[in-house]
Amino acid sequence: MDRIAKLKTFLESSPDDSFLKHALALEYIKLDDDATARRLFEEVLEKEPGYVGSYYHLGKLLERAGEQTLAAGIYEKGMEAAREAREKHAYNELQAAYEDLMY
Known part of the structure; x- marks a missing residue:
């Protein structure tokens, strides 16, 4: 069974599992x-x-689609969420992606 099929099977049992959807x-x-x-x-x-x-x-997906404004907004929301969760590494990655996009 391929990975997508396996993940879909797991999601049938746990449809709200964020890890599985991600x-x-x-x-x-x-x-x-x-x-x-x-x-x-x-x-x-x-x-x-x-x-x-x-x-x-x-954010990266939106950038590829040419939706830079939406991508920037997603990065900003992500930085806020990372700050609140005290996830410094994730914050730095989001900030770098945002800066690459904006500058």
Whole structure:
């Protein structure tokens, strides 16, 4: 069974599991299915805005789609979430992505 099928099976038992949705979104990115990945990242962040890792990947996805303004906003929200969670490494990664985009 491939990774996507396995993750979908796990999600049937735990449909609100942010880790599983995030992992599934990453698998869809590998398949160049950014629309599905975006939907999944957005679902994760809507349900659990403190899930810091999804901000970076969603921001990068939006950048690839040419949506720089939305990407910048996602990075800003992610930096705030990382600051609140005291996740310095994640904050620094989001800040670097934001600065690369803006400057």
